[in-house]
Amino acid sequence: MSEQKPKRNYHYSSAQKAKIAANRAAKAAKKKAELEARKLRGAQARAARAKVKSKERAKVATEITKKLAGTSKEKSNILTGEELQKAPVAIQKIVEKEEKEVIFRPHLGPQTAFLSASETEVLYGGAAGGGKSYAMLVDPLRFAHNPNHRALLLRKSMPELLELIDKSRQLYPKAFPGARFREVEKRWIFPSGATLQFSFVDTDPDVHRFQGQAFTWIGIDEITHYSTPYVWDYLRSRLRRTDLSITPYMRCTANPGGLGGWWVKKMFTDPAPWGDSFWAKDIETGDTLRYPDSEYIAAELRGRPTFKRRFIPAKLTDNPSLMQSPEYMAMLASLPETQRKRLLEGDWDIADDCAFPEFDKQIHVVPNLKLPSGVFRFRACDYGYVAPSAVLWFGIDYDGTLYIYRELYQKGLDAADLAQEIIEIEANEPRPLVGVLDTESWAQRGQVGPSIAEVMMSWGVRWVKADKGPGSRLNGKAEVHRRLAIDTITERPGIIISGNCKNLIRTLPMLPLDPHKPEDVDTKFKEDHLYDALRYGVMSRMVRQNAHPQEQAYVQKAEEYQPLDSTFGY
Numbered sequence: 098m099s100e101q102k103p104k105r106n107y108h109y110s111s112a113q114k115a116k117i118a119a120n121r122a123a124k125a126a127k128k129k130a131e132l133e134a135r136k137l138r139g140a141q142a143r144a145a146r147a148k149v150k151s152k153e154r155a156k157v158a159t160e161i162t163k164k165l166a167g168t169s170k171e172k173s174n175i176l177t178g179e180e181l182q183k184a185p186v187a188i189q190k191i192v193e194k195e196e197k198e199v200i201f202r203p204h205l206g207p208q209t210a211f212l213s214a215s216e217t218e219v220l221y222g223g224a225a226g227g228g229k230s231y232a233m234l235v236d237p238l239r240f241a242h243n244p245n246h247r248a249l250l251l252r253k254s255m256p257e258l259l260e261l262i263d264k265s266r267q268l269y270p271k272a273f274p275g276a277r278f279r280e281v282e283k284r285w286i287f288p289s290g291a292t293l294q295f296s297f298v299d300t301d302p303d304v305h306r307f308q309g310q311a312f313t314w315i316g317i318d319e320i321t322h323y324s325t326p327y328v329w330d331y332l333r334s335r336l337r338r339t340d341l342s343i344t345p346y347m348r349c350t351a352n353p354g355g356l357g358g359w360w361v362k363k364m365f366t367d368p369a370p371w372g373d374s375f376w377a378k379d380i381e382t383g384d385t386l387r388y389p390d391s392e393y394i395a396a397e398l399r400g401r402p403t404f405k406r407r408f409i410p411a412k413l414t415d416n417p418s419l420m421q422s423p424e425y426m427a428m429l430a431s432l433p434e435t436q437r438k439r440l441l442e443g444d445w446d447i448a449d450d451c452a453f454p455e456f457d458k459q460i461h462v463v464p465n466l467k468l469p470s471g472v473f474r475f476r477a478c479d480y481g482y483v484a485p486s487a488v489l490w491f492g493i494d495y496d497g498t499l500y501i502y503r504e505l506y507q508k509g510l511d512a513a514d515l516a517q518e519i520i521e522i523e524a525n526e527p528r529p530l531v532g533v534l535d536t537e538s539w540a541q542r543g544q545v546g547p548s549i550a551e552v553m554m555s556w557g558v559r560w561v562k563a564d565k566g567p568g569s570r571l572n573g574k575a576e577v578h579r580r581l582a583i584d585t586i587t588e589r590p591g592i593i594i595s596g597n598c599k600n601l602i603r604t605l606p607m608l609p610l611d612p613h614k615p616e617d618v619d620t621k622f623k624e625d626h627l628y629d630a631l632r633y634g635v636m637s638r639m640v641r642q643n644a645h646p647q648e649q650a651y652v653q654k655a656e657e658y659q660p661l662d663s664t665f666g667y
């Protein structure tokens with residue numbers, strides 16, 4: 098028999114027993130309460146967490162919706178994978194569907210023609226709202242699947258550029274999921290590694306920023322905002338073929354008119370019937386651009402045309418998206434005739450915004466002009482320090498023909514500097530000259546300061562005051578037109594410019610008309626100083642209408658000996 102451990106035998110009094118029981122009950126109750134409290138806290142925490150999550154989800158959902166609509170205020174409209182995972186299933190489904198849907202469907206007609214054009218340089222121009230900028234954003238995507246594709250898309254100003262960038266954000270991530278936009282560099286990087294650089298180029302020299310860079314696609318939206326072809330011509334040199342499967346090319350868009358209307362018209366819309374492909378021509382001579390006959394050029398290329406251009410006209414009616422907006426049509430229709438024709442109908446023929454469309458290098462410029470002997474010589478000047486001083490030297494022939502044989506176009510010269518410059522230049526003149534000087538230069542500076550005219554005269558450079566009466570600007574312009582016209586008898590123009598007056602020849606065809614006062618040159622145009630000097634010059638020797646050449650010669654001779662200024666006697 099095993100020895101059993103004696104059973105503990107406690108003997109509690111009943112009072113003690115009751116106490117123990119109460120203690121136990123209290124402990125149990127406390128434990129239960131603690132458990133309950135813990136449960137409650139857990140539930141509360143879970144509830145709180147759930148609340149946060151649903152808020153977050155809602156936020157993500159709104160953000161994604163915004164991004165899909167392209168209205169997100171965040172830096173990009175690109176959806177990250179992380180964001181997408183957080184999104185409600187419904188949203189995920191929408192996104193998947195969007196990706197599968199056709200992102201862009203070109204409008205039939207010109208937009209399709211533009212996006213499938215094969216010419217090296219194409220202008221898509223005409224009516225506003227034709228879908229030009231949109232097409233410009235889509236076109237560089239042609240080779241975005243190729244890692245060697247380097248595209249450059251330009252506008253003239255930053256705000257205009259931002260507008261394009263905004264649109265690209267709506268479009269590209271959908272077209273190329275995974276495309277990233279680098280905000281600082283303003284550059285898209287497509288999943289293939291292809292890039293699209295957005296940039297703005299304001300003035301001609303700004304374009305040198307791209308020196309040493311090469312692109313396979315170059316585009317300028319609103320190219321007529323550039324008053325000269327400089328930027329476009331320079332960029333052509335940045336176009337390089339780096340990959341045989343990419344054909345490099347350039348694209349531009351424009352509304353008719355604008356500062357650059359004159360050269361864009363010469364380059365794209367004049368050479369061939371609209372929509373037709375043509376070999377690129379020199380915009381001055383109209384000759385086809387050909388490979389030079391040089392040893393550096395492959396033998397089979399020498400003398401052959403270089404590349405093709407094409408102009409694709411756009412009309413507002415081409416864009417069904419906008420045609421559905423009667424407000425837009427109404428706005429356009431309410432514009433003045435000229436602007437309406439340009440924007441609504443894409444009319445280029447009325448786009449002659451340049452003030453002197455009749456100026457023609459072939460007619461008005463003689464490369465090495467030799468002044469006929471015995472001509473009366475004088476000069477005209479529009480003085481400037483921050484802006485260039487513009488001086489032109491004129492000779493007037495017995496028959497009234499005006500020759501411009503020299504120019505000076507330089508900024509940063511004070512009155513004394515300019516006077517010395519002129520003295521040096523005129524050292525070989527047969528006789529001392531007199532000039533016409535803008536009226537502002539006669540204003541006294543301060544209480545005692547001499548005027549610019551006085552300073553120059555103290556150095557021995559003589560001037561008379563240009564006419565600045567009412568209507569002098571318009572009369573001057575009319576006189577320049579009269580001078581540029583070909584005389585029916587002599588079959589020569591009334592003005593001949595020497596080829597060395599490079600800046601006058603460059604700026605004269607650029608001068609734009611004032612959009613608010615179309616009968617005058619736009620005073621906002623920066624390079625009008627030589628034109629002003631030209632006006633002062635021609636106004637001091639107005640064409641005598643209907644005078645017989647011999648009579649003119651007589652008048653001219655008489656004038657030569659007349660004092661030009663009654664006060665000073667010269």
Ligand SMILES: Nc1ncnc2c1ncn2[C@@H]1O[C@H](COP(=O)(O)OP(=O)(O)O)[C@@H](O)[C@H]1O
Binds near residue numbers: 226231
């Ligand atoms: N193929 C297209 N599909 C959908 N919308 C388009 C298409 N082409 C143009 N649009 C829309 O039409 C409007 C005007 O186009 P836009 O390119 O700005 O015209 P433009 O530059 O010729 O003035 C824009 O809102 C653009 O998003």
Ligand SMILES: [Mg+2]
Binds near residue numbers: 231
């Ligand atoms: Mg546009």
